[in-house]
Amino acid sequence: xxxxxxxxxxxxxxxxxxxxxxxxxxxxxxxxxxxxxxxxxxxxxxxxxxxxxxxxxxxxxxxxxxxxxxxxxxxxxxxxxxxxxxxxxxxxxxxxxxxxxxxxxxxxxxxxxxxxxxxxxxxxxxxxxxxxxxxxxxxxxxxxxxxxxxxxxxxxxxxxxxxxxxxxxxxxxxxxxxxxxxxxxxxxxxxxxxxxxxxxxxxxxxxxxxxxxxxxxxxxxxxxxxxxxxxxxxxxxxxxxxxxxx
Amino acid sequence: xxxxxxxxxxxxxxxxxxxxxxxxxxxxxxxxxxxxxxxxxxxxxxxxxxxxxxxxxxxxxxxxxxxxxxxxxxxxxxxxxxxxxxxxxxxxxxxxxxxxxxxxxxxxxxxxxxxxxxxxxxxxxxxxxxxxxxxxxxxxxxxxxxxxxxxxxxxxxxxxxxxxxxxxxxxxxxxxxxxxxxxxxxxxxxxxxxxxxxxxxxxxxxxxxxxxxxxxxxxxxxxxxxxxxxxxxxxxxxxxxx
Amino acid sequence: xxxxxxxxxxxxxxxxxxxxxxxxxxxxxxxxxxxxxxxxxxxxxxxxxxxxxxxxxxxxxxxxxxxxxxxxxxxxxxxxxxxxxxxxxxxxxxxxxxxxxxxxxxxxxxxxxxxxxxxxxxxxxxxxxxxxxxxxxxxxxxxxxxxxxxxxxxxxxxxxxxxxxxxxxxxxxxxxxxxxxxxxxxxxxxxxxxxxxxxxxxxxxxxxxxxxxxxxxxxxxxxxx
Numbered sequence: 209x210x211x212x213x214x215x216x217x218x219x220x221x222x223x224x225x226x227x228x229x230x231x232x233x234x235x236x237x238x239x240x241x242x243x244x245x246x247x248x249x250x251x252x253x254x255x256x257x258x259x260x261x262x263x264x265x266x267x268x269x270x271x272x273x274x275x276x277x278x279x280x281x282x283x284x285x286x287x288x289x290x291x292x293x294x295x296x297x298x299x300x301x302x303x304x305x306x307x308x309x310x311x312x313x314x315x316x317x318x319x320x321x322x323x324x325x326x327x328x329x330x331x332x333x334x335x336x337x338x339x340x341x342x343x344x345x346x347x348x349x350x351x352x353x354x355x356x357x358x359x360x361x362x363x364x365x366x367x368x369x370x371x372x373x374x375x376x377x378x379x380x381x382x383x384x385x386x387x388x389x390x391x392x393x394x395x396x397x398x399x400x401x402x403x404x405x406x407x408x409x410x411x412x413x414x415x416x417x418x419x420x421x422x423x424x425x426x427x428x429x430x431x432x433x434x435x436x437x438x439x440x441x442x443x444x445x446x447x448x449x450x451x452x453x454x
Numbered sequence: 455x456x457x458x459x460x461x462x463x464x465x466x467x468x469x470x471x472x473x474x475x476x477x478x479x480x481x482x483x484x485x486x487x488x489x490x491x492x493x494x495x496x497x498x499x500x501x502x503x504x505x506x507x508x509x510x511x512x513x514x515x516x517x518x519x520x521x522x523x524x525x526x527x528x529x530x531x532x533x534x535x536x537x538x539x540x541x542x543x544x545x546x547x548x549x550x551x552x553x554x555x556x557x558x559x560x561x562x563x564x565x566x567x568x569x570x571x572x573x574x575x576x577x578x579x580x581x582x583x584x585x586x587x588x589x590x591x592x593x594x595x596x597x598x599x600x601x602x603x604x605x606x607x608x609x610x611x612x613x614x615x616x617x618x619x620x621x622x623x624x625x626x627x628x629x630x631x632x633x634x635x636x637x638x639x640x641x642x643x644x645x646x647x648x649x650x651x652x653x654x655x656x657x658x659x660x661x662x663x664x665x666x667x668x669x670x671x672x673x674x675x676x677x678x679x680x681x682x683x684x685x686x687x688x689x690x691x692x693x694x695x696x
Numbered sequence: 697x698x699x700x701x702x703x704x705x706x707x708x709x710x711x712x713x714x715x716x717x718x719x720x721x722x723x724x725x726x727x728x729x730x731x732x733x734x735x736x737x738x739x740x741x742x743x744x745x746x747x748x749x750x751x752x753x754x755x756x757x758x759x760x761x762x763x764x765x766x767x768x769x770x771x772x773x774x775x776x777x778x779x780x781x782x783x784x785x786x787x788x789x790x791x792x793x794x795x796x797x798x799x800x801x802x803x804x805x806x807x808x809x810x811x812x813x814x815x816x817x818x819x820x821x822x823x824x825x826x827x828x829x830x831x832x833x834x835x836x837x838x839x840x841x842x843x844x845x846x847x848x849x850x851x852x853x854x855x856x857x858x859x860x861x862x863x864x865x866x867x868x869x870x871x872x873x874x875x876x877x878x879x880x881x882x883x884x885x886x887x888x889x890x891x892x893x894x895x896x897x898x899x900x901x902x903x904x905x906x907x908x909x910x911x912x913x914x915x916x917x918x919x920x921x
């Protein structure tokens with residue numbers, strides 16, 4: 209088709225001269241990683257808490273957590289992101305809203321992206337944690353209570369640690385998803401990896417090299433996370449434990 | 455020590471316990487038996503408040519289990535319980551299983567708890583397995599760890615739930631040995647079991663349940679010698695000729 | 697406090713409905729193509745013929761490893777050139793809808809392939825053996841015995857994936873194509889009522905997707921009963 213391949217473009221200087229296109233791309237990669245990791249930390253904390261709430265004997269708390277999951281699961285991620293970024297600052301008390309708008313633009317984008325991905329993913333983590341807890345035999349809770357542990361203690365020391373060991377594989381796929389979903393945040397101007405790819409296309413007019421490079425970086429991220437989680441899975445394995453009979 | 459007065463329990467419309475009353479005095483061993491679904495296991499779980507009940511009263515060491523102000527965790531920490539499926543915590547080593555409640559509930563220091571745990575492990579003959587995980591032990595060994603775990607709390611009485619023993623006969627013996635020894639040392643015990651040998655050997659009384667009711671509550675010799683109710687006779691002939 | 701003004705929504709409803717039609721069109725095409733191509737991929741992967749199995753595994757893993765946004769960008773880049781070269785379309789022709797459909801279809805087929813593979817594997821091996829014993833060929837055994845059972849088991853998962861796909865169609869925003877979300881954004885931007893339009897769009901998606909997943913849940917209960 210007469211496309212002129214030119215891989216050297218990556219090492220050429222950007223128009224302002226102080227750095228190369230490759231450096232742009234790597235800064236995008238760094239942003240993707242930072243965003244994904246911080247959102248993942250948030251999703252784990254919030255998701256575990258909600259997952260526990262979904263299984264507690266109190267019906268109202270359980271319903272509240274179920275509603276939480278439905279909200280975050282049934283609205284597209286992009287819409288959620290736009291609501292966090294464009295809508296929420298308007299609806300917050302003026303002091304907070306203005307405070308947000310006076311932050312550095314990148315900080316605004318990052319904060320909205322992190323909160324959005326964090327809550328979105330927390331709903332999924334919540335469902336996994338709930339499934340993990342519910343797959344444990346009922347006797348485990350009874351045994352913990354019979355020893356005199358309080359309900360929170362039973363969750364903290366017995367149910368949640370065991371549930372997490374069982375749900376490492378599905379959590380791995382959620383962890384991978386958060387890296388992929390972070391590309392959505394390019395739509396609000398956050399210069400993460402996908403956005404840097406598009407910017408490269410605009411500046412260099414070499415779309416194939418730019419997209420191939422970005423795609424390869426995503427594949428690499430994917431591979432690293434999988435290898436890392438395989439280690440976690442090995443560590444989390446419980447010696448001698450075979451599934452769970454009710 | 456444990457007194458159960460006119461306890462009834464429902465799941466919706468279905469009555470699982472009907473007007474059950476019995477008493478276990480200090481140092482007594484009482485065996486509860488009956489066909490499956492008779493409510494034995496539910497009754498024993500009411501004693502430490504794991505199963506709520508709608509009417510009646512259960513008093514353990516002068517504390518009313520269903521009382522609104524009862525500190526259930528505190529009460530449970532004084533009542534040892536051993537479960538049908540052992541319910542050791544699979545992600546903790548045997549030693550950790552023995553320590554967790556001592557440190558978290560009784561506030562003992564870790565090394566103090568460890569000493570206590572190891573002593574009990576020696577008592578049930580499993581010292582070598584302290585660093586293993588429950589999944590790596592046989593059923594009988596797990597059961598003995600479960601007993602040790604309950605004993606680690608210095609309980610004032612013990613509840614055993616063993617309705618359908620999942621153990622093979624050889625393992626039953628190693629577990630029964632531990633239980634017989636406990637009984638001889640004067641531990642107050644309420645035992646749900648089908649092991650009539652155990653009942654005959656150590657139980658002061660036998661409580662026979664059927665369809666949520668206590669049908670018979672008799673001294674062991676009387677129960678095995680001449681059960682009054684037809685149900686108990688049928689049950690006994692079935693189980694003894696097995 | 698923020699002053700809500702919902703007045704721009706009623707007048708914009710026809711435009712929003714046009715957008716919704718685009719969202720639904722993309723979803724429908726991607727679900728149909730995705731299930732067909734996904735079934736083929738799953739069969740290839742389970743065929744035991746290495747080149748086919750490797751191809752299918754590579755395809756599925758590649759698409760599952762890259763963000764949908766990236767896939768869409770690729771298709772918005774490649775498809776127009778492809779269509780110019782092959783179909784002789786004018787460079788000015790608007791191929792964004794076709795690009796989006798192809799992108800979604802090929803992307804989703806990787807996810808469908810995994811669901812279908814699991815569904816096929818959930819059918820007991822004895823069923824295939826029984827089909828062979830009756831003299832059926834591999835193709836007949838799959839078509840007449842295994843796939844009907846597999847699809848019955850997977851139906852809820854396939855539908856759930858369709859709901860996710862419908863939500864994901866909002867990402868055609870990256871090509872400025874006016875699907876439902878794109879339309880809502882445009883109206884909000886034009887009237888300076890982004891807050892109301894975004895909330896409205898979120899509410900519409902929620903009602904549709906919640907309703908659909910509720911229906912799937914009921915169906916699931918009936919299938920498993």
